[in-house]
Amino acid sequence: MNASIIDPLQGDFPEVIEEYLEHGVMKCIAFNRRGTLLAAGCSDGSCIIWDFETRGIAKELRDKDCAAAITSICWSKYGHRILVSAADKSLTLWDVVNGEKISRTVLQQTPLLARLHPGSSAPSLCLACPLSSAPMIVDLNTGSTTMLPVAVPEMGNGLVPQSRSKSSDGTPPFTPTAACFNKYGDLVYVGNSKGEIFIIEHKSIQVHAMVSIPGGAVIKNIVFSRNGQYLLTNSNDRTIRIYENLLPLKDGLSALEEMNRTIDEQDGVEKMKTVGSKCLALFREFQDSITKMHWKAPCFSGDGEWVIGGSASKGEHKIYIWDRAGHLVKILEGPKEALIDLAWHPVHPIVVSVSLTGLVYIWAKDYTENWSAFAPDFKELEENEEYVEREDEFDLMPETEKVKESDANDDEEVDIVTVEKDAFSDSDMSQEELCFLPADPCPDVPEQQDKCVGSSSKLDSNHSGSPPSEGAGQNGLAVNHASSPLEEDTGGTRMKRKRKPSEKGLELQAEKVRKPMKPLKSSGRLSKIKNKFVVDLDISNGVYGDDVSDE
Template sequence: MATTISYGEKNSGLQAGVVHGNVTIVQSETLNQECLRDLYATNPVDDKERIKNDKGGLLKDSYRWILDNKEFKQWQDSERNRLLWIRGDPGKGKTMLLCGVIEELTGLYGDNSSISFFFCQATDSRINSATSVLRGLIYLLVEKHPSLLHYVRARYDSAGKTLFEDVNAWNVLSTIFRDILNDPILQMTYLESSANLQIKWVVSSRNWPEITERFDIAAQLAPVSLELNEVSVSEAVNRFIQHKSHGLAKSKRYSDKTRDAVQRYLSANSQGTFLWVALVCQNLEKIRTHVLKKLKLFPSGLDALYGRMIDQVRELEDVELCKEILVIMLSVFRPITLHELTSLIQLPDDDDDDYVPLEVIIAICGSFLTLREGTVMFVYQSAKEYLLKEAFGVIFHGGIETEHNVIFSRSLDVIYKILQRDITNIKFSGRHTKYFRVPSPNLLAPVEYACLYWVDHLYACKYNATCRLSLKNREALDTFLQRKYLNWLEALSILGSLSDGIRAMKKLEGLIQEEIESVSLLEQVRDATRFIQYHRTGIENSPLQVYCSPLVFSLSKSLTRRAFQKERLYWVLKYPIVEKDWSACLQTLEGHSNEVTSIAWSRDGSRLASGSWDNTVRIWDPATGQTISTLKGHSSWVASIAWSRDGSRLASGSYDKIVRIWDPATGQTMSTLEGHSSWVTSIAWSRDGSRLASGSDDKIVQIWDPATGQISSTLEGHIRIWDPATGQTMSTLEGHSYWVRSIAWSRDGSRLASGSNDKTVRIWDPATSQTICTLIGHSKTVTSIAWSPDGSRLASGSWDNTVRIWDPATGQTISTLKGHSSWVTSITWSQDGSQLVSGSDDKTVRIWDPATGQISSTLEGHSNEVTLIAWSRDRSRLASGSNDKTIRIWDPATAPISSTLQGYSNRVTSIAWLQDGSRLASCSDDKTVRIWDTSTGQTISTLEGHSNEVTSIAWSRDGSRLASGSYDKTVRIWDPATAPISSTLEGHSNRLTSIAWSRDGSRLASGSDDHTVRIWDPATGQILSTLHTDLTSFLRSDTACFNRVYTSVGIFDANSVPLVTPMSDNFTQLERGGYGLSDDRSWITFKGLNLLWLPSEYRPASTGCFAIHATTIAIACSSKRVFFLELSTSSSIPSL
């Protein structure tokens, strides 16, 4: 007997069972390969070979001297010298020296050593950052020892490729690197300190003061200065000169006399610099005649040689084009591809007599530039530095700001020319980025740089007169915002750079704000920024949603929505009524899979943390809405979080009774504080960060020393104020009539606010223990409170789904912020008081502008959550049920309420219209079914018999029978005229969620939480077939044909389902069709595929709040609104 465990692509989780016989375990390498592929930025082994080839090969005689060097030998043999630092000026041969050292060590130790290395290059964006170094070092170690990959996988499996690319990549990779060095394979070594003599470090650098300062304090250092080893370096350079001159003599057929003269000149003028020799020899390769005469034109010294190279450029026939290329390469923010350069430069047409291919021009500039794997970059960093410092006037005629303005203008030009709707042929609006590949040729290749950096170039030239004039004239930006903005957002989504787009728009907004004459442009940019922030999640995951959801759900007065009316979808026949103006909600942060319980700003406002019932803490970039990192470790709900004042630590308290202190930069747990006997509900740092207080359901406050993890003191005890030094109660505040849920000190400590289950907020004077004022306005429990930094405002969140802002001096409500679709769990102010953040049970975090934010609804009238909706057959009326215990009947054409049905003592769970609309049936948590006269609003009859809550009801077409489903797992069929039960259908193993009659009344379908739909013969009570499907709380047969069954997840064809016996276990997986709702309720689907993304406030409160009549969809939101959407009747999948 053995336990089998298997994973499958179609399975939602782990499967376990018992089998007899042998067990074969097959481990897939797919995830390991994906992880290694995403870790890969470059293979340092390939870089080393490229460097050697670029420099003409590795000459052993040019580096042998280092092997006999005193400091090198100390580093190699001594226990005290662990770090070898090779330093020298540009061109002294540091890179090739390291290539030689690597090859010598590899040959000496072979497989008995793990040599990992990395070559940085400032002109190559792939390999010019600290993060790139770590990725390269880890990559080589993992390739050598594949078992080490599990250290990377531990973080990669939850984060994916962004682990190696986001703002925390350096810190996270540093932690992974330390863990790898601590592995037994590498003999228990550490990055900073290690007793293991097998781990040695070699670093090379320039003689820059900032680098020297850091190495001067390093322990176990063996420094090698190339300048102090001038004799050895000069001898190595001479051997290099001998090698190069013999090579030239062979390839250019020099005489012995010419060869010797070249060698003497190079030796006399090289000044011990390899790079000078290499550059001169590179130029000699192009000279065919009068070699010695032209050789003397190359001056001694690197700077002088660069000056000569500039003179050569000025002598070229294509000098202006070559200079233009150099100027662009000096101005761009990263190396650019040949495709990108083509779009930023003005080239003659292909058929022009003056046309020269761009590759040829770059080759002419070859002493400065090189083309490597399609990317243009500077050959040497020192050449770029020389051009910026010494040749600035020669290269930049109008200054670098003028060039930035040129690149800005050309970037917008290429965006306008190239970008178009569905540029990569995705076709379907809901297709996720992970399910398609950019086709070849890549139409985005020429425009990628322009898309990412056009605003940066505009910002870099903001003091340029021409640039300022273009801002005032507005034409270029107007054209972009009104014609190409959606195309740009689509491109950014495909490039995985939508967050960069948000940053760019905010940067543009700040820039235009300085231009007083551009008020209308500022309004347009602000609207475009809100547009991208509001719809970020939908667009980021599915690029073509930019032409769908934002144009359906953006506010009606949105300038961006109005500008793109021509893009409206042909398959949306009737658009919902939406708000007129942007609400106070600046951004909605989505990512948690359960209720958000707590939120906290970092002191500088650059980060926002949130805790959730999904057991995680997330750290967000509030500017873009992007998740920076997800902190995992708690085994139960996270109830409270708090930043230390300096932002270097984040504490979280959980229902697992533990407080964790995290390093927010790496996402690692710094310490775990255990001592509470029940869940931790609240935590707070002392101002200096030396103490951490935690409150628990065990009625105890613990004060911890976060450095040691030890408890400093325990406070036991209405609201109590404690002296943390002594642990004594200073005062007790009494007054609330129910539980106190939240407390908050004003910044100056002169006032204390408390929120309670009695629906009030109280402000106290802690010195006298007296209530200063009581704030009344919430209709439910107050869950969270927070003072503004200046103490002039107090915010409170409640179970009534709202946030209220109060004037604590008067006790009056300043504003009420509405938008959450479930209760508010936590609130916090930004440091400057300009923003307020709220977390909610609707799984979202919202950022508000507390100074504004009126919000209107489509259909308003219920005083509590709308839980269900149902159309009359002729679609002239819509009924809605609510937790306010009423049913309201609406005229959807005009929005007013035609009647309100009252009488329930509990919430309404389901409603159903009779075919002619004269009667309405409803059921409730009170276990009854009611039949109403819709013209008078009076109850006709009350049907009793279920032993638990009634969840769903349905009329037969002729109105002679009414079926009801219940939590008691049964379906009951009633005679509505006489009220008795005609039959009870039993067979489901879990509660009923939905029921529907066939058109002729010969069959009845029921859906249940047991993941089945059962089809019954209502005359006999027998099960005709059992269908296996997802949970569905909406079930209706087509009025024209029972073969189609409407559910909340789509339309199913029952014709394809074979009949089975009532006891059969043969379940059939149905194929979805028509319009439906995704499992997470965030998408309207078509044939099971995502079609239209729903912003959080437009999502149904539950699957029961989603109703379809033919192609018209009605959704009731938790915000007490109902909206309608009419879609195309086409049977094919709607596309763009």
């Protein structure tokens, strides 16, 4: 609602590194639907959720059964759940608000990518892309898996899942396969190593269409834009391709079934290719014609107007930004660290990237401040211009204002209750969306309070040559520091510096005093009592002096 007024620079692209986030070694990132929360998976198996407005940690999800690196993170549609895949072959579904683990499923292969079903507010189905097997649909409640077909057999008319047997030329049987849901999750788009995209109904595991990529290179990434109108593919031929989705956003499966019924003269693979040509149309191609580099983690901007891709070269942290027309508009150059993941903010012109060292960099627009103190109707000029005044400029009632007529209807009622639908609202939205997490402050670790030691027995041990006990400060006063210079507290994260007693304090501690001294109520003077100096304190209660009882 009123997006042009709230954020007039929404269509701009980021330019500089504004800030960076640091917590362990982060591997992958994902924004929630509105960009208020940022989830990051770490190498120790934990998942950190950042409040992106305050740039503070809002929640930490840690599974004691998982200590392997996180490979991907996915939010549910309304942000109440997070799916995490790890290198120990596990898929873990979390409740974000409570921080509790809902389910955990262990696969036979390491999942490189996992995506929750986008059509449900509390999804239990996900799409997993393992390292060395075909993509599969996983039921997180039961743990059952269903393999998706990714290859066309040489004989027969149907499609079968990719076989585990080696190919005839001796090449490895598998390459990591890309797959993704469409906007509402009724179809799955799967890319294989032969440069083919299959459009599959995941419930019946039926292939309805097939689209061939020019060149037949291995498809590494498949990403839909937020509005579902464009599909992005990243291939091994160093080219990013944008396809226009010709199917309706809703009921795309019904449209596919209707196409298959109308095409009767063909059968098998040719029929699927004919249907595929009516599903996806090649729109643009992006590549670096000079360096011919490979791309990593390409994606769309929140409004789908921009396309970004990270350089896959080692030691480079470069992000290329194109407009949808195919023009390269910006190259962002970061530190000399390899880039491993990218994400564009759903609302603002902000890009977040992850480096190989585990830092998350936030790229934002470089706004130029102008502090010129002019009246609102003044215009700042780059150079002098000759001004030509209007004929009626200095009239009491200019002719231009006389001609103007008000178009406003004074009798029209203004609706201030109805909320306009924004870019993220859906007609099937049935529950409140999670945009922020409640504050959960971590209590400080209580520092260990050292006991006051002043009994004659302990003083006797000090007098016999042993080191002074903890808690003995200058002039026999009890302090909360030990004599060691540095010591870690119980939390293990902060260091506190310990003060060493002075020579005078050590001398006073070594003396035997059998009777406790009476309280002294002067104001900071030095009193000479039996050839001893005692600092008087302005405290009405308590016993102070060389010898302090344990009470």
